[in-house]
Amino acid sequence: MRRNRAVNILFTFPCVFAFTMIILIPFFYGLFYSMTDWNGVSNDIHFVGFGNFRYLFSSPDFLYSFLITIAYTAINIVFVNVVSFMLSLIVTSKIRFKNFYRAGFFIPYLIGGIVLGYIWQFIFNNALVAIGDSLSIQSLQVSFLSRPGTVIWIMSAVNTWQYAGYIMLIYVASIQSIPASLMEAAAVDGANYITRVLHILIPMMANAFTISLFLTLTTSFKQFDMNLTLTNGGPATRFLGTPVKASQLLAMNIFSTATANRMAEAQAKAVVLFIALVVVSLIQVSINKKKEVEM
Amino acid sequence: MRRTVSRVVSLGLMLALIFTVASCSDAKKQSKDVELSMFQLKVEIKDAIDGYAAKYSEATPGVTLKVETLGGGGDYGGALKAKSQAGQMPDIFVIEGLGGYNIWKDYIADLSGEPWVKDTDLAMKVDGKVVGFPVAIEGYGLAYNADILAKAGIDPATLTTRAAYEKAFALLASKKAELGIDAPVSMAASVAGGMWWVAAQHNLACYWGGGLAFDDTSIIDKALKGELDQARFAQYAKYLQLLFKYADQNILLNGSYDDQVGAFAQGKTAFLHQGNWVDPNLKQLGVTFKIGYAPHAFLDTEEKGLYLFAPSWYCVNSKSPNAAAAKAFLTAMATTPDGHDYMVNKAGMIPAFKSVTLKPAGQLSQALMAANAKGGNYGVFFGMLPDGAGQNVFGPIFDLFAQNQKNIDRFIDDMNKAVAGLPKM
Structure with a gap:
């Protein structure tokens, strides 16, 4: 073992080097800058302690973004996982063309979030409105994206359309790894399909749920590209008496703070996002781990 | 024994590779000509300004001007920050108002002595000093x-x-x-x-x-x-x-x-x-x-x-050794027929300089130019926010x-x- 140490160091060096340079060092720099008044250029940096953080939690737009991100994440976790679990049941059943369906459901995931956002924006803002106009359907004449109350749900629906195929693959792999004898034995004992799914399939798939929930949780929390192109944060709504952007998720809030040259403030927001993400993911994974079954 | 040799050899090769990559980026072109760099954000004038830069480089011995454009949906401010952090601050860059001035003031040269200053009302001034060359007049009603x-x-x-x-x-x-x-x-x-x-x-x-x-x-x-x-x-x-x-x-x-x-x-x-x-x-x-x-x-x-304003200003990088050449380029743009031809006919802009006699082709630009000549217009101050x-x-x-x-x-x-x-x- 000892003889290999030089080789180990040599082969891990590129990864460690890259990880240090692009993750570790920027991360600690970021922590430092979040406590300063840095504007992105000036070398004249003043330490302000937790001033930026205090300001954040008194500014309605950030609080709103924080809450709406939690809401979006919750909706998304349910939508994506329910839909992809259903899809995985369909494509592992005995229907014809199931490989075709597998590929079909997965394709939206291959379209980038930016492109996808623009496509769906066109559908909601132009196509649906045009249909509403020509058929005089009043509920379609105002774009769903310009209604503060529905916009989060629409974003979630689009995200589900994109992401369900990917999560489906994880579920499919997990379903296929369950020994067929278990399901057959249950069928022989007289369990119907729903009972088999509820009492055998789902408990056996617990580790797939852990990873899928973790993936949907973190990606929803960090959602940015589709947010930017589909809604751009709009429309406006009122929160704590102040007009804010109804669909501006945390990542986009950070982005627009940074592009307004408020670098230190944006960095402080990013630190808050990081902490929230770590806390929520740890809780989620530790709960899910308890439910996993050892084969 | 053979193993150790091959390990040493592979280690040596790897280090050699790393050093080659590292030293490549250090190599600098040595030339006595001045290479001016400009970084601007109006995507719609990219071809026009590239053309003018080529023409200017040809007409001015010893100076080569390279223009880089990023704008439209691009994050110009972010890119400029990245350039400055990387030590590649361009010689001429763009600011869009007082906010930009406050960020970049360490890099902005004093242009008060330039010949075009008295030819315009829209130069960017801070505390009585001229700091920006007006890119164009824009306006609306x-x-x-x-x-x-x-x-x-x-x-x-x-x-x-x-x-x-x-x-x-x-x-x-x-x-x-x-x-x-x-x-x-x-x-x-x-x-x-x-x-x-x-x-x-x-x-x-x-x-x-x-x-x-x-x-x-x-x-x-x-x-x-x-x-x-x-x-x-x-x-x-x-x-x-x-x-x-x-x-x-x-x-x-x-x-x-x-x-x-x-x-x-x-x-x-x-x-x-x-x-x-x-x-x-x-x-x-x-x-x-x-x-x-x-x-x-x-x-x-x-x-x-009508509402008239200069939407952005060119600034000269005061820390660059090429600052004098950059100032000369801006002067040429404002004072030579070639520069006027570029601003009006090629880029389709309304120049902020009174000595320009050419007329832009667009109907709204013509309306603005007429209003500008007539006077009685209003200033646009959102850049102060x-x-x-x-x-x-x-x-x-x-x-x-x-x-x-x-x-x-x-x-x-x-x-x-x-x-x-x-x-x-």
């Missing part, structure tokens, strides 16, 4: 389709008060089918469409500068201390409400730039709330009708001026007002609160 107004029997010259607009809009709205229009005005205010700047920046600029002397900043100075002029703002809010009421609601609430300009270009609206930068778009869309500018007359009293105030604070307020147009008191209230928060930003 309420653009109108002269054919539609003539058909409806409205004389655009009478549109100088809010009451006159109210009458004209109502008349147009009553003749929609006859005139073939969807709505009188093509206006945008949606955060979603990325159009917050039309309402919350350009339209709001009417309140900051409308009806005042060209360099009168008293209203915005007051706002920066946290106060609105209530009587004046109430009149402004009524004008905005009027524009919203008669706007195409779909474009207003979620239209993009293309939707807004397209509707006007297709003759679906009689008015368009945009500046002369739409000239190339209108040309591209094959517009043949006659277009002019009416003033944004929001006051009870008469207003006849803190960074992010327009996009992140005023934008949602205007969007919300567009959604709830009847609730004008709420809008005034929101704006009062927002302006009161400006000093803390």
Whole structure:
């Protein structure tokens, strides 16, 4: 073992080097800058302690973004996982063309979030409105994206359309790894399909749920590209008496703070996002781990 | 033994590779010629400025000018920061107002002694020092389709008060089918469409500068201390409400730039709330009708001026060894026939220099140039606001007002609160 140490160091060096340079060092720099008044250029940096953080939690737009991100994440976790679990049941059943369906459901995931956002924006803002106009359907004449109350749900629906195929693959792999004898034995004992799914399939798939929930949780929390192109944060709504952007998720809030040259403030927001993400993911994974079954 | 040898050899090879890669980036081209770099953000003039740069490099021995362009959807400010952090700060760069000046002031050279300074009113000045070369004049009023107004029997010259607009809009709205229009005005205010700047920046600029002397900043100075002029703002809010009421609601609430300009270009609206930068778009869309500018007359009293400003300024990097050559380039642009030809004919801009006699091709640009020659125009001061105030604070307020147009008191209230928060930003 000892003889290999030089080789180990040599082969891990590129990864460690890259990880240090692009993750570790920027991360600690970021922590430092979040406590300063840095504007992105000036070398004249003043330490302000937790001033930026205090300001954040008194500014309605950030609080709103924080809450709406939690809401979006919750909706998304349910939508994506329910839909992809259903899809995985369909494509592992005995229907014809199931490989075709597998590929079909997965394709939206291959379209980038930016492109996808623009496509769906066109559908909601132009196509649906045009249909509403020509058929005089009043509920379609105002774009769903310009209604503060529905916009989060629409974003979630689009995200589900994109992401369900990917999560489906994880579920499919997990379903296929369950020994067929278990399901057959249950069928022989007289369990119907729903009972088999509820009492055998789902408990056996617990580790797939852990990873899928973790993936949907973190990606929803960090959602940015589709947010930017589909809604751009709009429309406006009122929160704590102040007009804010109804669909501006945390990542986009950070982005627009940074592009307004408020670098230190944006960095402080990013630190808050990081902490929230770590806390929520740890809780989620530790709960899910308890439910996993050892084969 | 052999293993150790091969390990040593592979280690050596790897290190050699790392050092080659590292030293490659260090290698610098050694030449005695000055290589000027310019970084600018107007995508629409990219070909024109590249052409002029090539011509200038050819005509000026010892100087090669390279222009890099990033704009449109690109994050120019972010890219410039990255360049400065990487030690590749360009010799000439662009700022868009006082906010930009405050960020980059360590890098901005004093241009007070340059020959073009006395030829323009729009140079960027800070504390009496000239720090920026005006890229162009841009400006706006309420653009109108002269054919539609003539058909409806409205004389655009009478549109100088809010009451006159109210009458004209109502008349147009009553003749929609006859005139073939969807709505009188093509206006945008949606955060979603990325159009917050039309309402919350350009339209709001009417309140900051409308009806005042060209360099009168008293209203915005007051706002920066946290106060609105209530009587004046109430009149402004009524004008905005009027524009919203008669706007195409779909474009207003979620239209993009293309939707807004397209509707006007297709003759679906009689008015368009945009500046002369739409000239190339209108040309591209094959517009043949006659277009002019009416003033944004929001006051009870008469207003006849348009809003003129320099949207951005070129700054010279004071820390660069090439600063002198960069200054010479800007002087050439402002003072030589080639430079004038580039600004007007190639780039289609309205130069901010009085000695330029060429005329731009676009109808709106011509209207602005005529207004500029006539005088009596208003300044545009949104560049004095803190960074992010327009996009992140005023934008949602205007969007919300567009959604709830009847609730004008709420809008005034929101704006009062927002302006009161400006000093803390």
